Amino acid sequence: MFVTMQPSCPKSQVAEAIQALRGHGLNPRLIQPGNQNVLGIVEEITAETAAKLSKQLKALPGVEEVCDFSKSWKLVSREFKNEPTTIPLGRVEVGSRDILVTAGPCAVESERGFMDIADKVASLGAGALRGGAFKPRTSPYSFRGLGEDGLAIMARAREKHGLPIITEVLEPEEVDLVAAYADVLQIGARNMQNFALLEKVGDTNRPVLLKRGLMSSLKELLLSAEYILARGNWQVMLCERGIRTFETETRNTLDLSAVPILKQYTHLPVVVDPSHAAGKRELVPSLAKAAVAAGADGILVEVHTSPDSALSDGRQSLTIDGFKSLMLDLKPVARAVGRTIPEAAS
Amino acid sequence: MFVTMQPSCPKSQVAEAIQALRGHGLNPRLIQPGNQNVLGIVEEITAETAAKLSKQLKALPGVEEVCDFSKSWKLVSREFKNEPTTIPLGRVEVGSRDILVTAGPCAVESERGFMDIADKVASLGAGALRGGAFKPRTSPYSFRGLGEDGLAIMARAREKHGLPIITEVLEPEEVDLVAAYADVLQIGARNMQNFALLEKVGDTNRPVLLKRGLMSSLKELLLSAEYILARGNWQVMLCERGIRTFETETRNTLDLSAVPILKQYTHLPVVVDPSHAAGKRELVPSLAKAAVAAGADGILVEVHTSPDSALSDGRQSLTIDGFKSLMLDLKPVARAVGRTIPEAAS
Amino acid sequence: MFVTMQPSCPKSQVAEAIQALRGHGLNPRLIQPGNQNVLGIVEEITAETAAKLSKQLKALPGVEEVCDFSKSWKLVSREFKNEPTTIPLGRVEVGSRDILVTAGPCAVESERGFMDIADKVASLGAGALRGGAFKPRTSPYSFRGLGEDGLAIMARAREKHGLPIITEVLEPEEVDLVAAYADVLQIGARNMQNFALLEKVGDTNRPVLLKRGLMSSLKELLLSAEYILARGNWQVMLCERGIRTFETETRNTLDLSAVPILKQYTHLPVVVDPSHAAGKRELVPSLAKAAVAAGADGILVEVHTSPDSALSDGRQSLTIDGFKSLMLDLKPVARAVGRTIPEAAS
């Protein structure tokens, strides 16, 4: 249940509402989105209690609205905040007319290798760099990334090109370390419901890229974002990256319906990762163009100078030439739907 | 197994190859795609027999190649025929640079209603008309369409507007009747593996629109198309219309990866039906644009003058205004990917 | 909508109710389950009309109840008929305490081969014989069965062993032919929504084994059964045989929850085919025992004397020894849940 106070109500009225809730053994949390005071009741309450409470609270001075969030009310929702949330990232304002193109290898494998890729994708117009320093791996025996060394390498690439870097964080204990280097904290698909991790990134002031779980409904994705917003961090980008289905031609099935649906429900930006979904580089350009046409605010693509010798996900990485022609093809599609891919100042 | 004869080989050599196969108890069928003679062995044979046969046949005069189609060889495949198959349909050459936009209601409900919708979508630039006269219904008690009356109504709309009509055929016995009225025979998702029906439409000279089953893999879709081609009808359009997944926000999950994958495997045109996949009209424009950006050769959308009183699928039908703005939005996307939506001669 | 007349009401009252419905342009069909007269309204009507009609009809003499079947009312439902439907099949009363064990090869490949398998499974206690004469095949080039010859072979096995035979029918035109030989008409998974076929088997007096589609919900399975019952054939067994999921270890995922769910909703018997779901013979015994423990009324298993040389589905066929030990293991499980596998009179 949420209690929304009138914008101008004095603190004493907020306190009174809190007292009323405490009188029922509840422990409301005060959330302050925009310029409003909202009291969130975290405890589960019966429909009966809810009805009684609602009546009592509406009678108090300063109370604007009481709503049962079990329906649809959420910090992430359009009902709560209708204007789109935009996130400034380098030269791109994510969530505005701008389209963010993030490129880079699956994993940072070496300084030379990463710098080489960064040089190329930067010169071809990428708006941000991606790369993995901490890699989640299905098998305990797979390459798990360079760790902090990888972060430092990415940071040097940022210095060189002035491009923000996006990298994954795997566990709560690593959040501070990763946040010290990265511009955007990525929560991977496997961790979409790692609630401790969500709350920890919610406590930082870094934008978060939240990937949809392989098995997760769009409602669950929104509720995971809600975990982050509820801690005070509103800079969350949602990322569609494919779901599991019976089809085996692709690694996962890219669900582009997610774009218009999420846009309908939430004010948060929505980006698409066609590389992980497709699992095959030859499908990436079609899906990237489709994502932009569907209304996505950005795409993440994997690019590698020699994909076939990449330590992970080489099969789905574009070559430099592939990325070049994707950038050429993507611009007219962005224009066709009223969007722009911001170019580097020269 | 397939045995491909040399293009110029005399009939006697074909006969000799057939004799050799019959000597093993097999009953090869002669297929004549393009100007070649190909012997298809329908019986399942063991790997051992295949190896023996292959050796024996390759030694015969006039035999160009012996291949085990269990791998990839199929009439539908790019290996067999690399140049795209194009299907002339009204002013649109499906499979070429042209984009086919097919519009109309889910079901033909009345002459007046259908004519009204046809007038509108024709004037807004639709390239073909769709509508259901025979409707497959999950429940035996639902409205099953007007039958032949519906076909006649559609035919009158064709006369008036010069637009080809596409309509579903449900059972082998109805194929001749539907083919007498319709320009394109549609096989619905539920019938994708109704092999008797596939063979019956394969015996006609009408183009076929073959919809992917709700839980059919792309390979199975291609093999169903193969049933039609194997009967001599090469005018088949494949249609992605959403698959079943765990996600409940959409009626089905539109799998746009299908477009580049099918294009890779087959020379047949590929179209997309975003209406049935989405199940909600507000998602249709995004998905239609995405389909064209992904490389589809056409889209099918449901349009209704008063969707909320439609007898079926009203929730997913665009209004006339919705269709109008979709047409406006679709043109620049088509141009951005080097395609055109052919306009009516004025 | 359904109108249930009082059990003892005179024909004139039934006629009056029919007249009232016709006055609204509807064409009710008279169904006579048990000893009652029920009028089914096949046309789709708006909620508003339904409300008006309901009021008018309830005021007529002889009308017991008016219900909107869009909710739950169906011929297949427990609400309509609570006592279990039982189907006598050889020495087994399917749907009673008896467990039906049906065994045989995927396809009838030759008289000698089938007779050999039939001899073995009959002597080991099978209650019915299965085998395919008309085979649905994903590829047009696969072995499609012996056709009528296969039916004749199965019929001779029935003569010899006194066991009923179950075989698939693929298209409406073949129904009469198959019904001339078979004791049970099987509708395969791909044809679960082949409505013309469902209606044709609904017109026969043969029991029907209706397999769940790979992509079909349990509600859709029930509605497909409804097609058969609505034509007057109430002898329908529902068959769970696995659904498509992301898991690739099995051919399909056997959904044993289907057993208690279907039993809750319907009076029809429910059987399970673990062979097609598993796709691997070593999984069949566990799943067969689980099916009986879950409350299934029978199982269908594929058995072959030399599975590795079977023309189809050999990988999932039990050997004779495997079937023998399954029968030994199944009996105590059946007893443990209060069921019996009827033995042959000796």
Place this chain on the structure above:
Amino acid sequence: MFVTMQPSCPKSQVAEAIQALRGHGLNPRLIQPGNQNVLGIVEEITAETAAKLSKQLKALPGVEEVCDFSKSWKLVSREFKNEPTTIPLGRVEVGSRDILVTAGPCAVESERGFMDIADKVASLGAGALRGGAFKPRTSPYSFRGLGEDGLAIMARAREKHGLPIITEVLEPEEVDLVAAYADVLQIGARNMQNFALLEKVGDTNRPVLLKRGLMSSLKELLLSAEYILARGNWQVMLCERGIRTFETETRNTLDLSAVPILKQYTHLPVVVDPSHAAGKRELVPSLAKAAVAAGADGILVEVHTSPDSALSDGRQSLTIDGFKSLMLDLKPVARAVGRTIPEAAS
């Protein structure tokens, strides 16, 4: 890659093999399952390097076998350890002839409530108690459990009844706390690929109950277990609890094929949670019996004294009477498949 040394080889030979691997820039880890020395190479290496290494190592004294675990070799596998792993838990030896029945509420809601349920299920023959103190919740606003208070309550129930307690741990930082109270650490479905958490429980000496993710393949489940074993904790029970499919009649689709498949691949015990899969209590008894018949080593069921007022998952919790009759029904099924449900000493 794994290098298995001969059982009796001297340490110097192990050191020599390690040196050889380090010479290639690799950092092998020494694992000592049973009485053998095995060197695991964690780094990813190319097929070419693997071939070269393999040849070199096989030539060294004391090396018994070199295998590329990318194929099938894993600590969890039958190839590595064929005899079943058994885990002593109260009076039950999990993985032996014994069947473990674990019962309790979804969440510990209060001392009185939990004790009441514990009294009842203990007297009815439960072999272990389950309950949630830390609850993963899709929404940040749902009840998240009593935390350490809940653990203390469970511990008091253990004292009273002498039954081991099983409870979920959500994040690495909580592992020590939960391990101080609980007999078995449960990893929930959402955390199956929370690798930091897996490694942390792998560092404890507590048995682990590892639940399959909602969309995780069985291979992925085994690889997650591998994470735990690789840290030295071999006491892992795998738990099937339903996967996500298109079917909406159940919360998830219980995949009982998992039981025979996992048993084929691994020496670890396999248990089944029918409550979470079904989502409806009336389906639980059928599925529990089916699980035991399929060969499961145990079941977990949710039981509540007044399910309808439970704070979570009440809909799927058995009543006390329901649990009582399940226990009665389960015993003959266990016997029928050669298993026992150990009874409390009286």
